Amino acid sequence: MDEDLKAYTAFQTTQGLMEFNYMPFGWSTAACTFQRAMLDTLGKLPFVVSNFDDVLIFSKSWEEHLEHIEKTFSALREAGFTVKPSKTIVGCEHINFLGHIVGKGQLKPDENKTKKIRNLKVPTTKKEVRSVLGLMNYYRRFVHNFSAIAQPLTELKSKE
Template identity: 90%
Template sequence: MLDTLGKLPFVVSYFYDVLIFSKSWEEHLEHIEKTLSALREAGFTVKPSKTIVGCEHVNFLGHIIGKGQLKPDENKTEKIRNLRVPTTKKEVRSVLGLLNYYRRFVHNFSAIAQPLTELTKKSSPNKIVWTTECQESWDAIKKCLTSEPILKVPDPSKPFVVQTDASNKAIAGTLLQQHEGTLHPCFYASRTLKDRERNYAIIELEMLAIIFALDKFSKYLLMKPFLIQTDHAPLSFLKENKSKNARLTRWALAIQEYLFSVQHIKGSNNILSDTLSRMT
């Protein structure tokens, strides 16, 4: 399907699921015609009963997409709301698989989910021990995913803002854009720290979070000017590359291909900082 529709910029396809997006009704009709022509030439057929045309919102791959917004499918969030507490390592893995699919909607998912992730390690028993920390993690993730989490669909024509933060457990980044004078999140990303990274200094962890975020969001950021907002003032050296720390210097050089500027903000203005601080 990718070979057939991959050259059409207004089409997103995943196996046999095809999504056509347009700015107007006239444009939509034109896009549909071009898509059907491409499918017909490739020998594919379309079943009318499986087709929806001209919708403002559509359910696509477990997400509700429309009017510049993205949120989880309500049927999926209801399933998450009704999940029972897992009792075995296998059940934890299965549950985390579902929760991971929607991690982009959760502030610092990796840090919040860490107590559950620990239960899946090879050294953990198959019959798990459910602690208070596990329950708090479980409740926090379910609350995040069942309280109407909404992301803005990235608009390539508008500048992006990247916010990052770090703790002694995880690093995280958020891709944001201005909409009607307010910054709105487009994407959340996070991961837990590796063992060797837990020995890093604070400034190194903050820099690692920036490296991680730029890599995650690179397809939106490369070749475009954007702003990095951080609540760690010493990171203002990024553009000047004046650090005497070899690791920081190496990382600073690695991101010089990006067209960014750095802005120091108060922790209270960083949408990630409260979540991270609560998880330390």
């Protein structure tokens, strides 16, 4: 957190005035601020995709991948971010990223997620219909003619 901003996080305790050194969880703008910081840090690296603290580095060869890792870690370090080795997976050909299996130039839905869709109970309320549509909509790119298939549920959701 910038030194100039720490004063705005101050709060009084029995031990005196305290200020946050890092953005606290739960602040309404924390997620947006963090994502913006990640985009500012990694956005110019064409081989990186990030979503909050999930960072995906992709490369065409192992040598290139090592270079990409070094550039990514350097950018994160310069911006004041740290990388936890126990949460780092390096050099895999396929990985689950945001509910998709990504690797070797392919993008597929995660089989565990599609299994949940196949095993869904028939929705009985508008709220359940909206929820089912939202889940299905996430994977619409993998379903040919999705709009036509989902049309009956969409109409059901819209009925008064």
